[in-house]
Amino acid sequence: MGLEDDLERYREVGEKRRQDLTEFIQYGDLGDSRPDEVKVPIKIVDPPEFVYDPRDIGGVGQGDGGTPDVGDPVGEPEEAAGDGDDGDDGDEPGEEGADHEYYEMDPEEFARELDEELGLDLDPKGKEVIEETEGDFTDITRSGPASTLDFERLFKEGLKRKLAMDFDEEYIKEALRVEGWGPEAVFEWARGEHIPVSRAWIDDADGSIPDGERSRWVSIEEMEANVDREATAARIRREGIEEIPFRRSDERYRYPEIVEEREKNVVVVNIRDVSGSMRESKRELVERTFTPLDWYLTGKYDNAEFVYIAHDADAWEVDRGDFFGIRSGGGTRISSAYELAAEILDEEYPWSEWNRYVFAAGDSENSSNDTEQRVIPLMEGIDANLHAYVETQPSGNAINATHAEELERHFGDDSNVAVAYVQGADDVVDAIYTVLSTEDDDT
Missing domain, CATH: 3.40.50.410 (von Willebrand factor, type A domain)
Known part of the structure; x- marks a missing residue:
């Protein structure tokens, strides 16, 4: 470990001994700080150093000329400052003021430390808008460039309509084979069963029923008892979907959310x-x-x-x-x-x-x-x-x-x-x- 390492280690010890923040606020010298820099005093730990005893000056190489010969008197050694008996020549123990340096912190660090010491949790809110930026494409509008058309949403809307409009065509045709029933009777029956079939479709289907099959069932109850109505999901799994009915009203376009950055x-x-x-x-x-x-x-x-x-x-x-x-x-x-x-x-x-x-x-x-x-x-x-x-x-x-x-x-x-x-x-x-x-x- 070199001298620089020693000095750094002693400085770390000194910074740990900086004045407590609350003590500094109550009794410290606030005037040494600036609005943008808080200076909290720390005691400096003096690192060890080599010094010569002032009474041991002399020896080989300690001057040219004036070195006494053997037996010559050399006089009494001079007292070091503060070593005499006269109390005026030096400070009493403990009277010398401690050396100080400063631990410098910016207001952000000061606020964090004060929050921690006092248990504060002030969370400032931004007010003034300083910048508006485009965020993720999370908002939806009814118009926009083709490149922003939301195809997934369009497909889902069309699929929902397909499922809502779908019905078992063969089941309706069997109703047209009920003796004495025509398109009008079948349409009224279908409406009562909540089957989404149009009158026009029934009229077209009625034309495809051979005359010999128009009395297959004596009553609608007989038809319902002998013919199973196939669910839409089962039929789609079996036959697939050939087309999906899209409409202009289904179109939605994505555009970026406007993010406001507010200055606190x-x-x-x-x-x-x-x-x-x-x-x-x-x-x-x-x-x-x-x-x-x-x-x-x-x-x-x-x-x-x-x-x-x-x-x-x-x-x-x-x-x-x-x-x-x-x-x-x-x-x-x-x-x-x-x-x-x-x-x-x-x-x-x-x-x-x-x-x-x-x-x-x-x-x-x-x-x-x-x-x-x-x-x-x-x-x-x-x-x-x-x-x-x-x-x-x-x-x-x-x-x-x-x-x-x-x-x-x-x-x-x-x-x-x-x-x-x-x-x-x-x-x-x-x-x-x-x-x-x-x-x-x-x-």
């Missing part, structure tokens, strides 16, 4: 309260909750777009870089954010073409009656796979922090509205699970 696309509207009450600890909890949600949905969908809305008493759109850090000194009117979200979604992301998620976060403080009179009706009016509100209150509920409770009370067990509470980092993963496990599979 999503727009995520992230809303954050940036009013004066949203201090740094609250903002950090919003970032720690929303960032993994963004990664997860990016990994789940073919195309993910994000809209970031900040609000105090008014709302405005911001870029991602400003979303988590911005702070205002104004009051709070959460409905302003939903008004802006509805406008953006209607103009740029129609519900018929886009999956939609609307996530909002704040400390649940809102202006009087705004939740009941404005926010709830707006949420009900915005079509979305999922609405979610995440309350971030590190110190627990404040007196005026009622927004989340009002939403929970109104929507109850609604399958596309989630309400989660985060008081600290320990609650983040549970909040993420609450949000992602709420979406109705049929949405």
Whole structure:
């Protein structure tokens, strides 16, 4: 085993020691990652290496000139850094920070691992048609090019008609030999017996009966008792089929099924309260909750777009870089954010073409009656796979922090509205699970 093999083996050991995903979400440094690359710290296991003792410098070949003669004093060896008695000259045991590298995963891998750890099973549905292709020739139409005529179907339809129209000709002719019966009587009798013979055929057959045979049977009952009626299947096996009666109405033409390939696309509207009450600890909890949600949905969908809305008493759109850090000194009117979200979604992301998620976060403080009179009706009016509100209150509920409770009370067990509470980092993963496990599979 060479040195390269050793290094690879030690790196595999290090990757196995990467930070647990839920621990990373709760306490890790999310800022080192990018929207398309999640960087989870791993501890590096230092591979063994050969080093010289700094007190053992010298010997053959260790310098040209200055080598002392036998008996000359060489002085005391210098202390290595950290080896002295003075505590200021080196780190105490355990004080040195561990070296880290990163295990890099794309959002798809992040989503798979989070699914596994949290037991999620989100199955995104495609909406926007990006391509139509011709599939198998499984659909049928009444017209088309001759090359697509379904001969098998045509034959079956003709065969069914042949079997439905077939009858025992000799049996009918024996009825014409009943004394006193003519074509009219035989036709009425045949109709009663459900024999599919036409009057014209009976008239033609009557002309072929010799006069001496027209009184062979005294009655129809005598004829039926002495003549067996041959079944159609037995006669076909004996005689075969000379022709099959096809009709134009039997013709069917195959054409390919049109297969629509739909892109699994999503727009995520992230809303954050940036009013004066949203201090740094609250903002950090919003970032720690929303960032993994963004990664997860990016990994789940073919195309993910994000809209970031900040609000105090008014709302405005911001870029991602400003979303988590911005702070205002104004009051709070959460409905302003939903008004802006509805406008953006209607103009740029129609519900018929886009999956939609609307996530909002704040400390649940809102202006009087705004939740009941404005926010709830707006949420009900915005079509979305999922609405979610995440309350971030590190110190627990404040007196005026009622927004989340009002939403929970109104929507109850609604399958596309989630309400989660985060008081600290320990609650983040549970909040993420609450949000992602709420979406109705049929949405």
